[in-house]
Each structure stands twice: as structure tokens, then as C-alpha cells.
């Protein structure tokens with residue numbers, strides 16, 4: 001080996017060791033000892049060195065966390081030990097029966113371990129000589145899919161064990177998606193016009209099956225350990241074994257309790273039935289296991305599930321009530337949502353009168369007929385859900401619900417999105433809720449930010465026939481606005497008059513005037529082109545620079561922009577093919593709005609490069625300026641906290657929820673002063 005190669009190898013080893021130590025501090029102990037920035041520097045150095053000297057890149061290198069491998073099709077592998085499932089119970093009587101059975105078989109009352117039942121995807125992790133060699137999904141219990149590269153990106157999965165580990169170890173647990181990651185993911189999907197995931201479990205499962213592991217790395221998944229297998233493993237209790245695994249580098253379960261007797265089990269269940277709302281990740285029940293292995297063996301297993309453990313699933317309360325009729329709501333984007341009017345019924349503390357029927361496919365799949373009684377359920381979620389038809393109350397000859405074919409607001413013939421279940425009204429330029437929706441979107445904070453106009457005022461201007469397109473806003477004059485009034489009643493029947501006096505009128509006009517300085521990328525977003533969210537608008541504006549080049553771009557040219565796929569490109573083309581839209585754009589341009597990108601401000605430093613930052617609270621300068629500072633130094637502003645967030649920049653009066661979330665994810669909270677030091681201001 002030459003000198004430099006030797007030195008590179010030594011540095012790689014040193015970096016691996018150091019980064020692993022920091023990962024352990026961060027993911028296992030929730031106690032980072034260096035800043036994210038310094039950590040990223042180390043990681044980048046290792047990535048570069050491994051690229052230069054691939055012969056020294058170990059399969060369990062911490063750079064694997066970043067992902068990058070692409071799997072076309074997942075191989076399948078046989079499980080070393082079959083992956084059993086658990087018997088489910090829903091009542092305390094069932095648990096009493098379980099306990100009686102166990103006591104009869106043992107002749108004594110055992111110590112139980114109570115754990116959370118994580119609501120995610122089961123995974124088996126195989127460690128040979130301390131290295132993670134394979135991660136396999138449950139599959140049919142005997143064979144599953146090999147998803148090793150994807151699982152390696154999950155920070156709470158150790159890639160290499162530490163201490164006195166055995167030559168072979170199988171660790172089992174659940175891969176879950178914390179609520180914060182789930183919300184961030186769905187917000188992102190919403191932005192690019194993708195269907196959101198229905199729940200964190202589906203999101204976790206979908207993420208695990210992604211073909212590009214670099215994408216998985218961004219999903220913010222976590223691993224929750226609940227079981228371990230191997231030959232001649234030390235310790236003779238379940239609790240002790242998980243403690244042992246903790247010694248070898250796994251995170252010990254956040255919640256796990258040893259209890260004696262059934263009462264202890266019930267207490268644990270009652271506590272977590274309500275407290276689960278406070279957890280940052282989803283659970284759907286509690287798992288009860290006999291702690292002692294000898295006793296476990298004595299009790300034994302069936303072919304499908306162990307007799308020494310049982311799952312208690314939280315009950316969702318449900319009632320059946322009469323369907324009185326179906327309303328069809330037209331959303332701001334034209335999508336029709338059917339809503340069930342129900343005979344009022346009391347459920348988990350509130351009276352339920354209405355519940356969404358989601359879309360036409362939902363009604364069809366449930367086979368809902370006129371005059372049916374429907375089952376309504378309220379689980380961990382706050383919103384009541386329709387879960388089925390109460391067939392005992394089905395009237396003979398009942399006809400299936402016929403979905404409306406015309407828009408209930410404007411009468412246009414409804415259409416169906418090809419790739420979605422959604423039925424929508426295509427009359428986007430003239431259907432009232434859609435017109436108002438566009439106006440509201442246009443003035444919203446992230447678009448033109450005209451806060452002197454709000455939903456109520458837009459409603460008024462629209463109902464008076466003063467504004468039907470966003471361009472009309474800029475034709476408003478003092479005389480037209482002054483004195484407009486409308487009598488409005490609120491939900492409680494109270495009546496008040498809304499009228500534009502001198503100050504209101506002037507504020508509106510000022511707001512409109514100021515909006516003429518709003519940069520092109522936000523004007524583009526404000527136009528409300530279907531599927532063009534804030535981020536896409538920014539990318540389009542930076543790529544094409546002017547509205548004319550965008551309007552004249554071909555599908556292929558549009559698709560050259562990052563994040564612009566076929567659907568987005570087609571939507572942009574449709575928008576500019578419409579003469580009414582073109583006329584609106586022309587009028588806005590004549591009014592003086594920005595339709596060309598100004599100077600692309602190059603970051604003044606890259607001190608915050610690669611950082612995702614959340615700004616929360618009140619600062620010595622307006623928050624928007626704070627955000628601009630972040631961008632100027634190469635950082636990225638994000639809106640919801642996830643594991644990927646580098647830090648929270650906290651001003652005065654930061655929201656307590658955000659603080660809690662940041663703390664629970666171990667994300668550093670940085671003050672304005674500290675931030676200014678970071679960027680040397």
C-alpha cells in the first residue's frame with residue numbers, strides 16, 4: 001500500500017468510528033454531543049473518501065444511512081425463525097381468560113411485561129458477527145422481502161453492534177413513521193398533487209418498498225425493538241434480553257413495564273389508552289408477554305402464534321345510525337365530496353350528525369344504499385369515520401346511492417380524474433366555490449400575501465359582482481369599494497353588518513399596491529395552476545425566468561425542471577392554452593405585477609448549506625426577513641418538524657407544541673443570538 005492510500009484507510013476508519021459514536025449519541029441516547037453542521041462535515045468527508053477509495057467503503061459504513069442504492073425488485077428470503085403473529089383481544093374479559101389459561105398451565109402467576117403495540121411494519125434484522133447483513137419483511141411469516149438497503153437508512157437501526165455480542169443475532173421490531181414525519185410527508189405530497197397516505201402505517205410500509213434508498217432516508221422512519229432470537233443468548237427473561245440488546249447498540253423501548261398479576265396489566269392498559277395521544281408515534285394497542293423464558297416455553301406456541309403473549313387492541317367506539325341523506329360539497333379545487341347527513345348520535349363524548357363519505361368509490365365499495373343505517377366509528381382519531389353498513393337494518397329493495405352527475409353549485413357535468421377516485425367540476429373559471437377558492441389562494445400569505453383582504457371580504461366582493469377573477473382585484477378603486485356592505489349572520493343566528501369604511505378601503509388598496517412588488521415565483525404560485533405548489537413555482541421561476549418562456553415551453557422542456565413530472569407539465573400547458581387565463585395574466589402584467597425573475601440572489605455564504613431550519617416565534621426582525629437570512633446563507637426553510645430538521649430557530653413566544661416536538665425528536669433549539677453567531681452577523 002502506498003502512503004497516501006494507507007493514510008486514507010486510517011482516516012476512513014477514524015471517521016467511521018467517530019460518526020458511529022455520534023449516531024449512537026443522537027439516535028440511541030437522544031443526546032447529541034456535536035452540532036448537526038459539524039456532523040455533516042464529518043459525514044461529507046467520509047463520503048468523499050469512500051468515493052475516492054471505494055475499496056475501503058464498508059457495507060456497514062455510516063454513509064449507508066444516506067442511501068443511494070436502487071433496487072428494481074426485492075429478492076425474497078426465508079426467515080431463520082418463522083415470524084409468528086399475536087392473538088388479538090379487545091376486552092378485559094379476554095385478557096382475564098388469557099391470564100387464567102396461563103396460570104393453569106404454569107400452576108403459578110407469572111411476571112408479565114407490558115409493551116406498546118407499535119402500528120407499523122414488522123421487520124427482522126439479521127446480524128452476523130455484529131454486522132447487519134439482512135433486513136427482511138414479515139411476508140407470509142416464512143419468507144419475506146429483503147429490504148436491507150432501505151432499512152440501513154433508518155437511524156435507530158444499528159449497522160454494527162458493540163460490546164460482547166453473539167456471532168448470530170436476529171432482532172425483531174416494528175418500522176414506524178412518527179407523526180411528525182407523516183405530517184411532513186403528506187404536506188409535501190399534497191404540494192406536488194400526490195395522494196396523501198391514509199395513515200402512518202401505510203406510509204411506513206410504502207416507504208420501505210421504495211426503490212431508491214436515498215428517498216427512504218428522507219422519510220423519517222424509526223425502528224422499535226420488541227423481540228430477539230439467537231442461539232445461546234445470555235439472559236433468561238424477555239426484559240433482560242432487551243436490556244442486553246441495548247448494551248449491544250439498540251435503543252431500549254421507550255415504554256416497557258414489568259407487572260405482577262392482571263391488575264398491573266389493566267393499569268398499564270388504562271394509562272396508555274388515554275396517554276397514547278401524547279406519543280409522537282402511532283400505537284394500536286398493548287402487547288402482554290410472559291417475562292421468563294422457561295415459563296414461555298412451558299406455555300408454548302401454536303403454529304400461528306405464541307400462547308405466552310397476547311395483543312390487546314384499543315377499541316374504537318362505534319354506533320350505527322340512520323343515513324338521512326347525502327350532501328355534495330364542491331371544494332376549492334372543484335373536487336366533489338359526498339357528506340352523509342346522519343340521525344344525530346352520541347359517540348365517544350360528542351354528538352355526530354355528519355361524516356364524510358370521501359368519494360364515489362368509497363360509497364360504491366361500501367355498497368351504501370338509500371335509507372341505510374351506517375356504522376360510525378371514532379378511534380384514536382378525532383374525526384368520526386364511516387366504517388360500514390349495518391346490514392341488519394337494510395331494507396329489502398333499497399337502491400344504491402346514485403352519485404350526482406351535475407355540479408350542485410353551477411350545474412356543469414361532472415368529470416372523473418383518470419387516475420384518482422375524485423369526481424370534479426370542470427368549470428373552474430365560473431363555478432362559485434372554485435372562483436372564490438382561487439381568489440383566496442391568490443391573496444394568501446404564501447402567495448401575494450394581501451392580508452388586508454380575507455375570506456370574508458373576498459366573499460363580499462364576489463357576491464357584489466365586483467371581482468370574479470384575480471385580475472379584477474387590480475381594477476378596484478376607492479369609489480367602488482367605499483361603503484359596500486353586507487349583512488352577515490353567524491352560526492348562532494347573530495347578525496352584523498360588514499361595511500367598508502375609509503380605513504378598510506384604503507388598507508385594501510394599499511395591500512394591492514404593495515403586492516405589485518411580490519417576486520415572480522410567488523406570483524406564479526398565486527395563479528393557482530393545478531399541481532404547481534410553492535416549491536414547484538419557485539423551481540419553474542428560477543429555471544425559465546419569465547412567464548412567457550413558461551407559457552411557451554413544451555412538455556419536454558417543462559419536465560426538465562426538477563419535480564415537474566408529466567402530470568404537472570400537462571397542467572401547466574392546459575393553463576396557458578386557456579384564453580381566459582391568458583387574459584388574466586395579461587391584465588395582471590399591465591397592472592404591474594412581477595412576471596420576470598429578479599436578480600437571483602446567490603447565497604452570500606454557505607454557512608447553512610444543507611440545513612433544514614424551522615423558524616418559530618418572534619424575533620428582533622420580521623420573521624420573513626429571518627427566513628430570507630437563512631436562504632442567503634444557503635439554508636432551507638421548512639415548515640414542519642421532522643427528524644431531518646437540522647434545528648429550530650426559536651424567537652420569543654415559540655409555540656409550546658413545536659418545542660415539545662423538537663425536544664422529543666432531539667432537535668436542537670437555537671436562539672436568535674446563537675443563530676447570528678453562526679452566520680457571523
Ligand code: IVH
Pocket residue numbers: 084085086087115116117118119121122123138173174226227287306309311
Ligand atoms: S411481539 C412472537 N411486540 O404486532 C412475538 N409484536 O401480530 C411476536 N407488534 O406483526 C411479536 N408491537 O409486528 C410484539 N411490542 C410488540 C409489538 C408487536 C407491534 C406487531 C408485530 C406483529 C403484530 C402481532
